[in-house]
Amino acid sequence: MNKRVIIIGTGISGLAASLRMRRKGYEVIAFESNDYAGGKITDFQKNGYRWDMGPSLFTLPSYIDELFELFEAAPRKYFNYHLKKNICNYFWEDGTRFSAAASQEVFIKEASALFNEDAKTIKKYLDRSKLKYDLTAPLFLEKSLHRKETYFSLATFKAFVNSYRLHLFHSLNTLNRSVFKSEKLVQIFNRFATYNGSTPYKTPAIMSLIPHLEMGLGTYFPQGGIHEISQSLYRLAQAQGVQFHFNESVEQILHSNQQTTGIITNIGQYPSDIVICNMDVFAAYDKLLPNLKKPIKTLQQERSSSALIFYWGIKKIFPELDLHNILFSQDYEKEFEHIFDKKSISSDPTIYINISSKEEGSDAPQGCENWFVMINAPGNYGQDWETLKKEVRQRIVKKINRILKVNIEEYIEAEEILEPMTIESRTYSHKGSLYGASSNSQFAAFLRHPNFSKQLKNLYFCGGSVHPGGGIPLCLLSAKIVSNLIPVNK
Numbered sequence: 001m002n003k004r005v006i007i008i009g010t011g012i013s014g015l016a017a018s019l020r021m022r023r024k025g026y027e028v029i030a031f032e033s034n035d036y037a038g039g040k041i042t043d044f045q046k047n048g049y050r051w052d053m054g055p056s057l058f059t060l061p062s063y064i065d066e067l068f069e070l071f072e073a074a075p076r077k078y079f080n081y082h083l084k085k086n087i088c089n090y091f092w093e094d095g096t097r098f099s100a101a102a103s104q105e106v107f108i109k110e111a112s113a114l115f116n117e118d119a120k121t122i123k124k125y126l127d128r129s130k131l132k133y134d135l136t137a138p139l140f141l142e143k144s145l146h147r148k149e150t151y152f153s154l155a156t157f158k159a160f161v162n163s164y165r166l167h168l169f170h171s172l173n174t175l176n177r178s179v180f181k182s183e184k185l186v187q188i189f190n191r192f193a194t195y196n197g198s199t200p201y202k203t204p205a206i207m208s209l210i211p212h213l214e215m216g217l218g219t220y221f222p223q224g225g226i227h228e229i230s231q232s233l234y235r236l237a238q239a240q241g242v243q244f245h246f247n248e249s250v251e252q253i254l255h256s257n258q259q260t261t262g263i264i265t266n267i268g269q270y271p272s273d274i275v276i277c278n279m280d281v282f283a284a285y286d287k288l289l290p291n292l293k294k295p296i297k298t299l300q301q302e303r304s305s306s307a308l309i310f311y312w313g314i315k316k317i318f319p320e321l322d323l324h325n326i327l328f329s330q331d332y333e334k335e336f337e338h339i340f341d342k343k344s345i346s347s348d349p350t351i352y353i354n355i356s357s358k359e360e361g362s363d364a365p366q367g368c369e370n371w372f373v374m375i376n377a378p379g380n381y382g383q384d385w386e387t388l389k390k391e392v393r394q395r396i397v398k399k400i401n402r403i404l405k406v407n408i409e410e411y412i413e414a415e416e417i418l419e420p421m422t423i424e425s426r427t428y429s430h431k432g433s434l435y436g437a438s439s440n441s442q443f444a445a446f447l448r449h450p451n452f453s454k455q456l457k458n459l460y461f462c463g464g465s466v467h468p469g470g471g472i473p474l475c476l477l478s479a480k481i482v483s484n485l486i487p488v489n490k
């Protein structure tokens, strides 16, 4: 008999889950409140410019390829990308500039020369980063942490035996300070905490595995921009017979006798055998499962940071900038104190500038660039965002002018702004967090919501707010974990 799976939300994880369920032989219907698939991964155009609205850094593309391969489709026929040779251009107020090469050999040589740091020290750090990644990814990222079987595996044994090398009990900043003499190199390696929306002053030093993603496994740019990631998967899902209901919000998950039985939307009622929820788990308990007991401790976990983004059409080419650029703040610790403790924005925030037209010329008119100017920001706790946006914009403009020796206002010919409040309202992301719960404690991995409900049979969860966490690769892995928990439909 053809059993039905309902997917709530078509974020990257919902799309991946729908494909995996289709491959397992289920009828799949995906419901989406918005009029497009992709959730945070979307784009928009204005005055001849195109901007990816959310993510800009793309790593581990093999997790996308896997989804095409499930259907024996050659991924390169449908979705293409290339490796970036230069990872990121870093800028400091004192005039120092550093281009981080993807080649480890070149990175080590150039970083050692510029920051006066022993090349062997940098190499050892990067080797350790790889070791940490290799030991923990099979356990913490690829499996459910909430099933007994996970703990009786070779991967767990290896991680346990090597746990003293994982640096679980001090912060990333403490580790980096103990390794590097150069403040600037500490700041470069501390920044990796922001890849999952955490602070380097609290996140455990195991996060020093993240540099391996960039410097070992590489950063990529998808042809057509990041938006193509969700669009190519959407097209694949359509071709494979996933049914999509856009502009249809799920309002309730139905259940009886501890089993899910279907959903109610703003339009109708749909029975199903399995429900996979890609809605932020906080909002899901609040809105879709009001009668269920809430896992309070899990839902109260501190949320990851959010972002304030200025999308600027710039009528000038800046040869000193590349796809990814960072203009560092002078007081990094203060910046994170503001985000996580004061729920505010420091007077000198680090600025990230992403320019996809460097890779994809058609993203901006001739002689122009599409700047995505982002600063890490606290979630939406009712701050006065209108005032904050104005103040922060001025600080950003002044900092860019100082560091790039330019009057940037002269060149801005198009502008849009995105703040945490809108991120929250567009995707139901609790507090507008980019990556679900933060990783600001060593227990964070264990306190994320499991990929299944402990109360209702046949209810599963995927996406950035549940295990293993936020970011494109982890969201894709959450869909894979869910799929591994569900049998093939025979």
Ligand SMILES: Cc1cc2nc3c(=O)[nH]c(=O)nc-3n(C[C@H](O)[C@H](O)[C@H](O)COP(=O)(O)OP(=O)(O)OC[C@H]3O[C@@H](n4cnc5c(N)ncnc54)[C@H](O)[C@@H]3O)c2cc1C
Pocket: 008, 009, 010, 011, 012, 013, 014, 031, 032, 033, 034, 038, 039, 040, 041, 053, 054, 055, 056, 057, 058, 248, 249, 250, 251, 278, 279, 280, 307, 309, 423, 426, 427, 428, 429, 434, 435, 462, 463, 464, 465, 470, 471, 472, 473, 475
């Ligand atoms: C500004 C920004 C920058 C980022 N940068 C990066 C980056 O560089 N690299 C990276 O890897 N990640 C980055 N991220 C994080 C990444 O975008 C997310 O982790 C990921 O896209 C989340 O995917 P998801 O599957 O959890 O679903 P989401 O994208 O959160 O989508 C959930 C979907 O479910 C729908 N939905 C929710 N509730 C309902 C309901 N009741 N009924 C119907 N539909 C519903 C929503 O409308 C939405 O479309 C960034 C995010 C943002 C916002």
